[in-house]
Amino acid sequence: MRLIRLTTVALLLTASLTACERKTEVEPPPRATDKAPSPTQTSLIAVPINASxxxxxxxxxxxxxxxxxxxxxxxxxxxxxxxxxxxxxxxxxxxxxxxxxxxxxxxxxxxxxxxxxxxxxxxxxxxxxxxxxxxxxxxxxxxxxxxxxxxxxxxxxxxxxxxxxxxxxxxxxxxxxxxxxxxxxxxxxxxxxxxxxxxxxxxxxxxxxxxAKIDIRKQAAEVWRQSFTTLELNRENPPVWMRVTPQRILYGGYRLDGQQMRLNLGLEAITETFVSGRPRDPVPTPLPRLVRETPKPHFDVRVPVLADYAQLEPVIHRALVKRSARPFVLPAIGPVMAKFGKVTAYGAPDNRIAVGIELEALVQGAKREPTRGRVWVTARPVNAPGSAKVSFIDLKVDGDTNGLKGDLLLGIAESEGFAPLIADALTQNFTRDLAELQGKIRRAIDQRREGAFVIRTRIDSFETGEITAYGNGLYLPVRMVGGASVDYRPGK
Structure with a gap:
């Protein structure tokens, strides 16, 4: 009877301890399911047509x-x-x-x-x-x-x-x-x-x-049909595509160039950019009526710089490992040494980024076992207009540990230099990626041939937009402004 009572007490105690442990566990922040938009803009591309x-x-x-x-x-x-x-x-x-x-x-x-x-x-x-x-x-x-x-x-x-x-x-x-x-x-x-x-x-x-025998319509119809296309802006890391959907054609007169009559035409088109596999080409529509209006070509494209969270995890981890070489100084506790393990990052609701970090911490000079656990940091990334420099606001920290000193881990995550450390790592990553992407896009679209077209593009400026955390990645829109022309050269 005594044995049964002792066994019952032991089971109740175990259940109670298990319940207490569950109370200290913190669920990871919910995951966002929204996706970064595919930017859409209107461009006017010069499409001169030559009539012999x-x-x-x-x-x-x-x-x-x-x-x-x-x-x-x-x-x-x-x-x-x-x-x-x-x-x-x-x-x-x-x-x-x-x-x-x-x-x-x-x-x-x-x-x-x-x-x-x-x-x-x-x-x-x-x-x-x-x-x-x-x-x-x-x-x-x-x-x-x-x-x-x-x-x-x-x-x-x-x-x-x-x-x-x-x-x-x-x-x-x-x-x-x-x-x-x-x-x-x-x-x-x-x-x-x-x-x-x-x-x-x-x-x-x-x-x-x-x-009256000069057939401009035939050439214009072919140019119009083939202009419903998708162009590769960047082959990989990440793949970037631009889809062109013509809306109307503007005509601004002609000039004679040798034996060629060169018509000044402009193709007004919607340009969409995608960070993904090649999207489907838009479905061509019939050649519209000609609009008598002098075209003023401008190339205006929004290119999304989309960082996959899986690609950001090692970036954050390297920054934390580098920082672990010196202690975190916590108020009322003193210097604390920390080791960082697995990093998990994803998009959270309300355009926030969630970062889960496994770590162990030990007060410098202490002889007891280190405190181990995981902390979750959620924050909203922001940047100044025209800048790739990232900072975090509305920081929230939560976590679960294997000991009564769990506040030690939360203290590290809440310390003054912790969030800026992650922000600095992302800033360096975005700045580098942005510079590389600009170079890749310039080379990709400077001059190229697509079927019967020779496409020439000039980029005059890059403008950085506002960074936003979405479910499928950290999104930084970049606007490219310049000029573009398409020469129709069939059979060459």
Whole structure:
């Protein structure tokens, strides 16, 4: 009976001690389940499209004959009657002199050039004209002349991507065709002008017809379709992707570059960045109507620097081990030596970071067993605008130990230099990662080819945002601002 009572007492005592131990245990802080956002921003990317003017030049070469016109006609008065004054009156002393005008006007090779918002077609003209049988006195006199005709072409793109053109042609004789006879200059510009007028109308009509054949829509539709894509900004550690979703196309005119008409187009697109595997490409939409608005290209991308908590654990551990070389001085206790074991880090609710640290502590000079246990530190990380320097606010410490001196461990975690130690370790990590990521991204997107596109990007500035603790990592947004252009080069 006594044995039963002793056994019962022992069991009750064991149960009581177990209950007491459970009361001293502290549950780890709850884990956050939210995820860092994928930043979204609108950028305007320069997408110049080249349209060849070779067909326009070829068509004009074909449409405009080398010999513009010929002339072979009898004129009754090549030289008007000569008069002199006799007793105050003009008296005809010579009759009008008839002649035969024979001539030919030819053109040289056409040349296309740009001048402001116009395409200028230069048409060199050369005239050779002879006056024969002038009153039976002059057997033949040859006159030469030169002119330069300019076909000025202005091209417009309609909202549905059709090309419309209007040509106007002007010319002037740089050397009017004519001959010197009987002390005067005889020119034949009237005859030449009469013959050139129908030629000018033919050239204008041909230019307008050929402009309508320039197919801008086909190239624009291909550029639009392929612009729904995802670009790699950083291959690994961490993988960073940018997804491009075009919204509209802006048109700001064109200029002539050699045989190419270079259209000033801008692609307004939503850019999203992801720290993960390659996201799906967005689904292309039909080519939208053209917006007449001069594009001002700007490249504006938010790149998340996301630190996985598992990657932060060894960073924190190394800092703590380094710190353990000298004692923590606690009020009313004195110097305490600490050894740090496993570190566990994760995101806690309310944008806080939770750090669990196994440690053992011993008052310096004491001969008893060290106090062992785990402490939990939760805090909200913050940084100054534009800085990667991290600090912690709203610090909370809790823990469980294997002895009555558990307050010793909590005292270390609550000591003045403990939280700044962790913050400094994370600051160094973020600053280094940020510098490395900037270099990687600059190299990755400086110039690259993606299918039919050659992409050039210029980064003018990096801006650091506000650090936040999420369930899937410690998140520091970085804004990249600069310029970007995409050249469409199919088949190269």
């Amino acid at each position: 003017t070779a067909s326009l030049k070829t068509a004009l070469e074909r449409a405009v004959p080398k010999t513009l016109w010929t002339i072979n006609q009898r004129e009754r008065a090549c030289v008007k009657p000569q008069r002199v004054k006799v007793f105050g009156k003009k008296v005809k002393v010579t009759p009008p002199i008839a002649c035969t005008i024979v001539g030919r006007v030819t053109r040289g090779p056409l040349r296309l050039r740009g001048e402001g918002s116009e395409i200028v077609v230069d048409v060199p003209i050369h005239a050779t004209i002879s006056a024969r049988d002038v009153g039976g006195v002059l057997k033949g006199e040859t006159a030469t002349g030169a002119a330069m005709a300019h076909a000025r072409v202005r091209i417009e793109l309609t909202p549905d991507w059709r090309t419309q053109g209007k040509a106007r042609i002007s010319y002037g004789w740089t050397n009017a065709p004519g001959i010197d006879f009987l002390g005067r200059r005889i020119t034949f510009t009237d005859e030449a002008d009469a013959k050139l007028k129908p030629v000018v109308r033919d050239v204008e009509r041909e230019v307008n017809r050929e402009i």
